[in-house]
Amino acid sequence: MSYTDKIKEVIDGSDVAIFMKGTPAFVMCGNSDRALQALRRAGAPVTAVDILPDPGIRQELTAVSGWPTIPQVFVKGELVGGADIVEELESSGALEQTLREKLGDDYAASRNETTVSLA
């Protein structure tokens, strides 16, 4: 399976997916950390993908999403944005609202963080 297929599988199959530099346990970039912290504050369940193991992951991710920078956050298959947008939506309360609409009112009850390795 190519990265593209695996990437699409994670995007479409996860409630909330974040493509980041590093993992939630060991974040390798300030912006990935900003987005992850905002998701945690909102109580979002998170499926994380580290894009660093192979430059091909990032290349194919950007081809899929049309978004040039990392991190990239998706909710139910839809691009929400990068660190700036996720932070902005979290502080205005719009992120929680989106999560409630797309995942249901009790989305935070099943909160967990999983890491998926593509390489």
Add this chain to the structure above:
Amino acid sequence: MSTEPLRQLLEEAFPDATELDVIDRTGGGDHFQVIVTAGSLAGLSLVEQHRRVYEALSEPLADGTIHELRIKTKGAA
């Protein structure tokens, strides 16, 4: 790179901007904060607003001139 070429690219892409600023966040010429408020951004989602900024700066993003970009956009009323 200085902020001037970036500002020029944004001015071309957003001739209607009521607020437009480029800040070199670290002084190193590769970490930038961009602020754009424009009528042409009104009614667009934040994702679409940021896409417009990325399109305007696609060259310096692609060639690595911009290492990190923070974006703050607003649709002007």
